[in-house]
Amino acid sequence: xxxxxxxxxxxxxxxxxxxxxxxxxxxxxxxxxxxxxxxxxxxxxxxxxxxxxxxxxxxxxxxxxxxxxxxxxxxxxxxxxxxxxxxxxxxxxxxxxxxxxxxx
Numbered sequence: 001x002x003x004x005x006x007x008x009x010x011x012x013x014x015x016x017x018x019x020x021x022x023x024x025x026x027x028x029x030x031x032x033x034x035x036x037x038x039x040x041x042x043x044x045x046x047x048x049x050x051x052x053x054x055x056x057x058x059x060x061x062x063x064x065x066x067x068x069x070x071x072x073x074x075x076x077x078x079x080x081x082x083x084x085x086x087x088x089x090x091x092x093x094x095x096x097x098x099x100x101x102x103x104x
Contacts, residue, residue, distance in 0.1 A: 017044050018051060019090040022060075022083040026093075030080060034062060034073035048075065059083070 024040055025032050034048070041048045052060055052075075059079045064071060077083045087093040 014055075014086050014090075016090045016092060017046055019086045020044070020092045021046060021051065022077060023087040023092045025060075025075060025077050026080065026083055026087065031065065031074050031076040034075055037075045 021037075021040065021044070025037070028036075037048055040046075041051075048062075052062055057078065059082055060075065060077050062073055062075050065074045065076070084093070
């Protein structure tokens with residue numbers, strides 16, 4: 001039997017802290033209030049605006065979403081598969097609560 005190895009996603013390769021940020025947004029429905037993202041980024045020494053500019057609006061963007069509430073800005077992952085591949089590669093993916101149970 002061949003042992004399982006984590007897939008290596010294509011370039012650009014990202015830092016573990018940024019992959020953890022993508023996993024944080026993904027776990028919360030792919031769209032999180034900007035204020036919550038800023039608090040997460042400050043705790044982990046990240047700059048939210050530079051992350052958005054670095055990876056582009058096709059991957060992650062910040063904007064107003066009418067159905068989510070008043071005039072709050074939200075940060076949304078636009079390419080979920082791209083973000084998921086980076087989170088899995090760094091082993092920081094936050095699984096659904098039922099996926100924590102091991103199968104024996």
